[in-house]
Amino acid sequence: MTMQHQQLKRFIQFTQQCVPLERDVFTYLGACFAIGLAVSLLLVTLVLLITAPARADSSPERVEHGTLYATAAGSNERSEVPLLHTDVQFKITGLIARAHLTQTFRNDSDAWVEGVYVFPLPENAAVDHLRMQVGARTVEGVIQEREAAKRTYEYAKQTGKKAALVEQERPNLFTNSVANIGPHDSIIVEIEYQQTLRYDQGDFRLRFPTTMTPRYLPGEEMVDCGDGDDDESATGEATEPLIVNTVPDAHRTTPPIVPAGLELNPISLHIELNAGFPLQQINSPSHAIVVTTQNTQQVNITLADGAVASDRDFELVWTPKTGSAPQAAVFSAQRDDSMYHLLMILPPPANAQRDTPPREVIFIIDTSGSMFGASMDQAKQALAMALERLRPTDRFDVIEFNSRTRALFGGARYASVDNLQLARHFVAALHADGGTEMAPALRAALDGRTHHELLRQVIFLTDGSVGNEDALFELIQRQLGDSRLFTVGIGSAPNSYFMKKSAEFGHGTFTMIGNVNDVQARMSALFEKLEQPALTNIDITWPVDTTLEFWPRKLPDLYAGEPLVISARTALTAGNVSIRGTRGTQPWYASLPLHSGTAAQGVDVVWARAKIEALHDQALAGLDATQLRQQIIDVALRHHLVSKYTSLIAVDVTPSRPDADPLHTQTMPLNLPAGMSYNKGVGALPQTATPAPLLLLVGGLLMLCGMLVRRRASTT
Numbered sequence: 057m058t059m060q061h062q063q064l065k066r067f068i069q070f071t072q073q074c075v076p077l078e079r080d081v082f083t084y085l086g087a088c089f090a091i092g093l094a095v096s097l098l099l100v101t102l103v104l105l106i107t108a109p110a111r112a113d114s115s116p117e118r119v120e121h122g123t124l125y126a127t128a129a130g131s132n133e134r135s136e137v138p139l140l141h142t143d144v145q146f147k148i149t150g151l152i153a154r155a156h157l158t159q160t161f162r163n164d165s166d167a168w169v170e171g172v173y174v175f176p177l178p179e180n181a182a183v184d185h186l187r188m189q190v191g192a193r194t195v196e197g198v199i200q201e202r203e204a205a206k207r208t209y210e211y212a213k214q215t216g217k218k219a220a221l222v223e224q225e226r227p228n229l230f231t232n233s234v235a236n237i238g239p240h241d242s243i244i245v246e247i248e249y250q251q252t253l254r255y256d257q258g259d260f261r262l263r264f265p266t267t268m269t270p271r272y273l274p275g276e277e278m279v280d281c282g283d284g285d286d287d288e289s290a291t292g293e294a295t296e297p298l299i300v301n302t303v304p305d306a307h308r309t310t311p312p313i314v315p316a317g318l319e320l321n322p323i324s325l326h327i328e329l330n331a332g333f334p335l336q337q338i339n340s341p342s343h344a345i346v347v348t349t350q351n352t353q354q355v356n357i358t359l360a361d362g363a364v365a366s367d368r369d370f371e372l373v374w375t376p377k378t379g380s381a382p383q384a385a386v387f388s389a390q391r392d393d394s395m396y397h398l399l400m401i402l403p404p405p406a407n408a409q410r411d412t413p414p415r416e417v418i419f420i421i422d423t424s425g426s427m428f429g430a431s432m433d434q435a436k437q438a439l440a441m442a443l444e445r446l447r448p449t450d451r452f453d454v455i456e457f458n459s460r461t462r463a464l465f466g467g468a469r470y471a472s473v474d475n476l477q478l479a480r481h482f483v484a485a486l487h488a489d490g491g492t493e494m495a496p497a498l499r500a501a502l503d504g505r506t507h508h509e510l511l512r513q514v515i516f517l518t519d520g521s522v523g524n525e526d527a528l529f530e531l532i533q534r535q536l537g538d539s540r541l542f543t544v545g546i547g548s549a550p551n552s553y554f555m556k557k558s559a560e561f562g563h564g565t566f567t568m569i570g571n572v573n574d575v576q577a578r579m580s581a582l583f584e585k586l587e588q589p590a591l592t593n594i595d596i597t598w599p600v601d602t603t604l605e606f607w608p609r610k611l612p613d614l615y616a617g618e619p620l621v622i623s624a625r626t627a628l629t630a631g632n633v634s635i636r637g638t639r640g641t642q643p644w645y646a647s648l649p650l651h652s653g654t655a656a657q658g659v660d661v662v663w664a665r666a667k668i669e670a671l672h673d674q675a676l677a678g679l680d681a682t683q684l685r686q687q688i689i690d691v692a693l694r695h696h697l698v699s700k701y702t703s704l705i706a707v708d709v710t711p712s713r714p715d716a717d718p719l720h721t722q723t724m725p726l727n728l729p730a731g732m733s734y735n736k737g738v739g740a741l742p743q744t745a746t747p748a749p750l751l752l753l754v755g756g757l758l759m760l761c762g763m764l765v766r767r768r769a770s771t772t
Contacts, residue, residue: 137722138163138171138237140320142366144264146327150387151255151400151621152656153262155181157247163237168713170213170235170721174311176265178251179228179553182658182665184696185248186704188220188234190712197222197706199696201689205703209233216713220245222704225309226525227669228553229268230698236713245706250658250665252398257581257617258381260331260374263568266323266366267549267726269426270313271523272492273303303523310523312725320727322363330354331374332654333382338374342548342570345372367727368548371570384646388653389660394603394625396660397653401635401646402619403591412587414449416468416510417442418501418539421486422518422546424458428488430572430731431547435517437575438544439483442515445583446471451510454479457497458490492522495531502535512539513586516558520551528554529676532561540564540613542582549729565615571731585615593638594620599631599650607666623663626650664695672700 138161145156161171177183186197197220200208205221212219213235220243221233237243254261303309314320329338334352339345344360357372376382387398419442421435439454446452451468452475455461464482469475501514520543522528532541541562545555546569559566567582569575591614598604606624614620620635630651637644668688675684685701692702713719 137724138169138234140171140173140724141363142266142321142323144323144325146262146264146325146329148253148262148327148329148331149656150330150332150385150654151253151260151398152387152658152662153251153253154658155249155251155264157249159232159245159247160242161234161237161245162242164240166239168239168717168719169237170233170719171237171724172721173232173234173724174225174229174268174309174726175232176229176268176549177249178263178265179556180251180665180669181228181249182251182661182695183222183224183230183247183249183698183704184661185246186220186222186706187246188218188706188708189244189246190218190708193708195220195706195708197704199693199698199702200705201693202701202703205705208705208707209235212236212707213719216711216715218243218708218712220706222247222698224698224700224703225305226553228265228551229309231308236719238712247704250661252621252662255400255402255619257584258375262327262372263552264325264370265549265552266321266368266370267729268311269519269521269547269549269551269729269732271309271551272424272426272521273306273310273523306523311723313728314725320725321366323366324363325357325359325370327357327372328354329357329372329374331376332385333380334377336375336377338372340370340372341574342368342371365727368730369550369552369570371568384648386648386650386653387656387659388650389656389658391660394627394660395629395650396663397624397626397650398656398659398662399622399624399633399648400619401648402617403614403637403639403644403646414447414451414510415586416451416508416512417446417586418468418512418514419443419452419454420497420501420514420516420518421454421456421483422458422492422494423456423486423488423490424492424521425489426492426519426521426732427546428732431519432486432488434569434572434575435544435546436483436486437572438517438546438569438579440480441576441579442583443471443476443479443483445587446476448472452479454482455497455500456486457493458488459493460490461493461496461500463500492518494518494522494528498528498531499535502532502539502541503537504535505537508538512537513564514539514541514562515544515582515586516541517544517546518550518555519547520545520554520558522551522554525551525554525557526676529557529561532558533677536562542586543567544569544579544582547729548731560612563613565618581617584617588616590615591620591637591639591644593636595636596622597634597636598624598626599628599633601626601628603627605663605667607663607670609670623659623666625660625663661695661697664691664697667691668697668699 140162141160143158143160145158147154159173161173163169188195188197202223205223209219209221216236218237219235221231223231223233225231232245232247234243234245254263331353335355338347338355338357340357343364346358346360348356348358350356382400382402384401385399389396419439421439423432427435443452448471450471452471453466453468454464464479465475501516539562541559542564543555543559543562543566545552545566548570550568552568555566555568565582565585567578569578594611594614596606596611598606604624604626606622608622611620611622614637628650631649633648633650635646635648668691671684671688671691675681688699689701691697692699698704
């Protein structure tokens with residue numbers, strides 16, 4: 057039964073049970089006529105509202121020089137949204153990057169405004185400093201519990217004081233609110249954060265997001281008035297009932313998006329890189345850069361075009377010279393009475409002579425509206441490459457999803473010539489449209505079994521444009537069984553937090569593909585991981601210390617080219633850390649001396665960020681949320697970190713806005729990610745999952761039935 061038939065059946069069941077009907081057929085069809093008329097009028101109204109042209113003086117096509125206008129709620133008065141320029145300075149030492157963001161909010165209007173800016177950061181960013189510059193004065197931000205910081209900010213806003221508030225919406229999504237920007241005035245907000253870098257397949261990578269793919273907001277199933285029918289199609293197609301959006305913080309995670317061409321929020325960037333080893337090459341797959349060499353290990357990097365549009369993630373990749381790549385490293389810092397260590401160790405590759413056993417590979421491909429354009433092309437090309445790597449002894453299936461989920465076979469089949477040919481045709485015909493309903497696809501791929509006949513790997517290609525990450529993480533943990541989940545981030549601004557954590561909960565790895573030129577190299581690296589045995593059964597032994605805390609506590613499996621990275625707090629300055637595991641079928645062992653650590657600022661912040669992440673993961677696993685919340689607050693306050701429950705607040709004590717002057721609040725827009733499409737009048741994809749075309753068809757048919765019945769009744 058198709059999804060349209062299911063929804064039509066549910067609609068009829070709803071009318072049967074929720075509307076008092078008499079047995080007379082004319083009365084019943086008259087009720088249908090009323091319902092159809094109401095639905096049709098509602099849909100026509102919505103369509104007119106959505107597609108109505110904007111006022112001539114505020115439409116994006118009439119905007120000049122990056123200026124954007126907005127209309128205050130309940131008023132026809134036009135007000136100007138503050139303009140923003142962001143400058144980013146990175147200092148990189150070995151595995152640690154320190155970032156300094158300077159956001160300049162400029163108000164070119166004649167009114168007092170508040171700018172609300174939702175912006176992405178790396179998924180492991182530890183935000184620990186906030187400064188606000190007001191003229192010649194600098195105000196240092198302080199850390200407070202989120203509710204207290206919000207109250208402090210609101211009071212400052214109402215009393216005319218300049219204030220800045222940084223809040224975390226997701227680990228990779230933050231909001232910066234700046235109050236009381238005077239007419240033709242500017243406020244400079246400085247934010248600092250720390251992060252560890254990714255090392256994979258011999259390359260170090262820095263990724264800095266500048267915009268975000270619009271988040272899709274899935275919801276819960278609507279309560280069914282009828283007895284229902286949850287049939288699936290013979291081809292494995294799953295069906296979904298009508299849904300109601302219920303993401304509680306949707307308004308905070310879905311900033312307005314403007315189409316390409318306006319080039320709002322320009323960004324400039326400068327990086328000081330001290331690699332700690334001789335460099336073989338350095339490049340950016342995303343932007344043109346200028347590299348100035350200081351010596352064999354140190355370089356400076358700037359953007360070749362100066363300030364650029366913030367419409368894609370910036371990525372920097374550097375490779376050590378052959379033979380100089382670090383096999384192990386320890387970074388250390390002291391704070392108060394504790395020593396903090398960051399350990400990285402790279403296991404040697406698995407035995408090359410070992411054959412890869414037959415596998416069962418399930419491919420999930422996102423075909424929602426946000427994938428339209430270049431992202432869909434990249435995903436299809438990546439999937440086509442993956443199919444070519446399958447051997448006749450492997451089994452596979454392909455699952456696509458948007459507003460619905462559809463499987464090629466409905467169960468894994470052998471990679472025969474005929475089945476692979478069917479898969480190629482299936483993939484070639486895919487196109488992007490509709491909502492991003494991930495949960496049904498994940499449920500279809502992760503069957504929850506723990507004793508599969510073959511090694512079972514699930515490869516998930518998506519841009520991750522969802523707003524209900526926590527619910528999906530819980531589903532992955534619940535349904536994983538003995539499968540392994542590998543995520544592939546597609547597009548110029550994927551949701552890196554969702555990709556990383558999904559792979560982590562799925563005991564797999566994540567891969568990012570920023571443009572079509574990266575597909576072959578990045579997918580080849582992923583295939584090496586899939587086809588080579590991982591380092592498993594990893595165990596770590598520390599010197600005896602009752603104060604020891606290290607993260608992650610549950611050590612993940614490692615795949616080819618991946619390092620083991622551990623953050624630890626201890627009272628010890630010496631002693632050896634022993635690490636054991638299984639490499640292929642052979643035991644593996646390594647030892648690291650703590651006293652060999654290189655002094656590095658911010659290692660304590662990295663540890664605190666790792667602990668907060670681990671506590672949040674425990675809450676997702678069902679442990680006492682209240683107790684874990686307080687632990688997160690305690691760690692964040694001690695280390696001056698923004699978290700889910702703490703925020704940074706800076707307030708200028710001198711009132712500046714006169715009481716008689718109103719304050720206009722404007723949410724500042726983000727640029728549409730490069731390669732995405734924009735529907736004029738509707739906005740950026742992704743589209744919602746509302747079955748409007750079906751309801752319009754049903755309404756029209758019911759209206760037709762009603763008119764026929766009335767005509768028949770009038771002739772009797």
